[in-house]
Amino acid sequence: xxxxxxxxxxxxxxxxxxxGYVQWSNPKNRxxxxxxxxxLVGAAVAATWLAWVHRESVAAACQQLSAHRVMIAxxxxxxxxxxxxxxxxxxxxRARRSWVAALPMSRRALWVEGLxxxxxxxxxxxxxxxxxxxxxxATLAMGGLPASASLIACGASLAGALLGAAGGLLIPLPKPLxxxxxxxxxxxxxxxxRRPVPSVxxxxxxxIRRMFxxxxxxxxxxxxxxxxxxxxxxxxxxxxxxxxxxFGTLTAGVFLVGSVAWVVKVARQWLKPLPLSLQRLSWVAxxxxxxxxxxxxxxxxxxxxxxxx
Amino acid sequence: xxxxGRRLVTNPTLDLKHLKxxxxxxxxxxxxSLELQAGEWFVLLGPNGCGKSTLLDCVVGRKRPAAGxxxxxxxxxxxxxxxxxxxxxxxxxxxxxxxxxxVRQCLEIHAGAKRLPCIGDDLLGLADELRLTPYWESFVDxxxxxxxxxxxxxxxxxxxxxLIVLDEAFNGLDPASAQILKRHLRSRLKESGxxxxxxxxxxxxxxxxxxxxALLIEGRLQRVWESADLEGLRATGQRFDDELAAGLGYxx
Numbered sequence: 434x435x436x437x438x439x440x441x442x443x444x445x446x447x448x449x450x451x452x453g454y455v456q457w458s459n460p461k462n463r464x465x466x467x468x469x470x471x472x473l474v475g476a477a478v479a480a481t482w483l484a485w486v487h488r489e490s491v492a493a494a495c496q497q498l499s500a501h502r503v504m505i506a507x508x509x510x511x512x513x514x515x516x517x518x519x520x521x522x523x524x525x526x527r528a529r530r531s532w533v534a535a536l537p538m539s540r541r542a543l544w545v546e547g548l549x550x551x552x553x554x555x556x557x558x559x560x561x562x563x564x565x566x567x568x569x570x571a572t573l574a575m576g577g578l579p580a581s582a583s584l585i586a587c588g589a590s591l592a593g594a595l596l597g598a599a600g601g602l603l604i605p606l607p608k609p610l611x612x613x614x615x616x617x618x619x620x621x622x623x624x625x626x627r628r629p630v631p632s633v634x635x636x637x638x639x640x641i642r643r644m645f646x647x648x649x650x651x652x653x654x655x656x657x658x659x660x661x662x663x664x665x666x667x668x669x670x671x672x673x674x675x676x677x678x679x680f681g682t683l684t685a686g687v688f689l690v691g692s693v694a695w696v697v698k699v700a701r702q703w704l705k706p707l708p709l710s711l712q713r714l715s716w717v718a719x720x721x722x723x724x725x726x727x728x729x730x731x732x733x734x735x736x737x738x739x740x741x742x
Numbered sequence: 743x744x745x746x747g748r749r750l751v752t753n754p755t756l757d758l759k760h761l762k763x764x765x766x767x768x769x770x771x772x773x774x775s776l777e778l779q780a781g782e783w784f785v786l787l788g789p790n791g792c793g794k795s796t797l798l799d800c801v802v803g804r805k806r807p808a809a810g811x812x813x814x815x816x817x818x819x820x821x822x823x824x825x826x827x828x829x830x831x832x833x834x835x836x837x838x839x840x841x842x843x844x845v846r847q848c849l850e851i852h853a854g855a856k857r858l859p860c861i862g863d864d865l866l867g868l869a870d871e872l873r874l875t876p877y878w879e880s881f882v883d884x885x886x887x888x889x890x891x892x893x894x895x896x897x898x899x900x901x902x903x904x905l906i907v908l909d910e911a912f913n914g915l916d917p918a919s920a921q922i923l924k925r926h927l928r929s930r931l932k933e934s935g936x937x938x939x940x941x942x943x944x945x946x947x948x949x950x951x952x953x954x955x956a957l958l959i960e961g962r963l964q965r966v967w968e969s970a971d972l973e974g975l976r977a978t979g980q981r982f983d984d985e986l987a988a989g990l991g992y993x994x
Contacts, residue, residue, distance in 0.1 A: 442854075444854075445857075446855065446857075448851050448855040452840055452843065452851055455843060455847050455851065456842045456843060459842060459844075459881075461842070462842065529804055529806075530804055530838075531838075532838045532839055532840060533851065533852070534802070534804045535803060535804065535827060535830055535831075536852065536855040536856065537823070537824045537827035537828045537830075537855065537856065538823075538824065538827075539824050540824070
């Protein structure tokens with residue numbers, strides 16, 4: 434007989450949570466957690482020091498936030514509803530196909546586990562916000578400045594986030610994607626009558642396809658946010674469009690270079706048994722991408738020229 | 743080995759009633775009904791993509807059927823999943839195992855979820871026979887395919903389930919380990935009255951070990967071989983692939 438040692442006994446009826454707990458408590462991962470904690474503490478100390486140095490500005494910013502607390506609450510609510518809703522659908526898709534899906538779980542255990550997994554990222558975020566608000570308030574109070582504004586803004590965001598989380602839990606889940614991605618029942622394009630041609634030139638299209646796969650609208654729009662935030666106040670829409678265009682083409686170029694390197698690395702492993710030299714492989718993988726790069730460079734230059742006018 | 747084909751007149755361990763499953767528009771299982779009795783070794787055969795794994799997914803609750811019912815030891819998987827799953831042991835695919843857990847931790851999580859205070863001696867003995875014990879503290883991501891397969895089978899046997907569901911359980915196992923496992927499964931069915939539902943392409947299991955077998959083609963059970971049919975084959979020394987080829991054109 435071997436007694437059970439993995440994880441606390443109260444987690445045993447919740448196999449998903451037990452898996453997560455045991456994974457993160459393994460020595461391999463404990464080191465990563467320690468490093469993350471150190472980084473977090475370092476960032477907190479640096480942020481507190483910055484808040485102390487610029488306490489006048491921080492106090493003014495807190496006053497502004499406090500004045501707009503309703504808007505902050507609404508924004509926090511929307512963000513937390515989206516976060517919880519996404520976690521719910523991700524958990525629903527993952528739990529059903531997990532390695533512990535066939536294990537018995539009581540309704541209560543299912544409910545507790547589901548709620549914990551769905552709310553964990555939100556709770557972690559709210560804990561960070563609360564910690565930041567308390568640290569800011571303490572810093573301002575030590576500097577003899579009013580500290581209540583930071584707590585009011587924090588309270589508004591917490592209240593909004595909690596209401597949003599409740600909303601996120603009530604939003605009906607989207608219909609599951611069937612067949613799920615990766616299923617063998619995903620229909621494939623018919624290839625009847627198309628004869629394979631012996632050539633490695635098709636490797637050249639791979640980096641370009643990968644670039645488009647990486648450049649999804651969602652990714653691009655997220656990456657554009659800092660560019661838009663850095664635009665000076667009073668910029669015209671035309672200037673913004675030009676900057677977005679330049680940033681988009683340059684990002685595509687960066688992704689393309691990365692994709693070529695990745696494809697060469699992967700193809701080198703995959704085609705190792707074939708009599709194909711690294712030079713030939715790199716040439717085949719890079720030639721079409723080089724043409725696309727030239728096109729992207731020309732587009733960026735043209736946009737810069739239009740911007741200069 | 744053979745000769746376990748008795749059919750007890752009791753509650754079936756697994757009862758599938760008019761099961762239907764689909765992925766989007768594509769119907770993968772269509773009106774599948776099946777009853778498995780205690781102590782039975784049932785083999786599910788069929789070409790790739792015919793719905794064997796989908797059928798097993800429906801049986802273990804990994805896929806919700808579009809219609810029909812699944813009863814395990816008399817408990818409905820839909821209405822009383824806790825009671826139904828208490829009697830179920832499922833060996834997941836080796837690539838679904840969590841990479842960052844050790845072999846011992848995987849077994850302990852399964853045992854904990856089944857409310858067991860410890861891992862039983864019979865399971866530890868089987869692990870020893872399968873030479874899995876040296877890997878006890880190894881992480882799953884460091885194990886070979888065969889070793890992961892052994893672990894997946896052991897997970898299915900945790901807690902002496904009444905219904906053992908295995909999908910291609912002998913893939914990647916060396917012949918000695920496969921033989922040990924077959925012997926263990928046979929004795930387990932005999933002693934504890936468990937039922938084994940095994941999806942496989944290995945016809946020698948049907949020839950030498952199965953009590954009943956069924957052929958699934960395009961989501962429908964095309965034929966079920968009862969224990970008398972299999973006993974007849976064994977008595978005449980006829981090979982099962984001849985039977986498949988002659989009767990159904992399976993190899994066309």
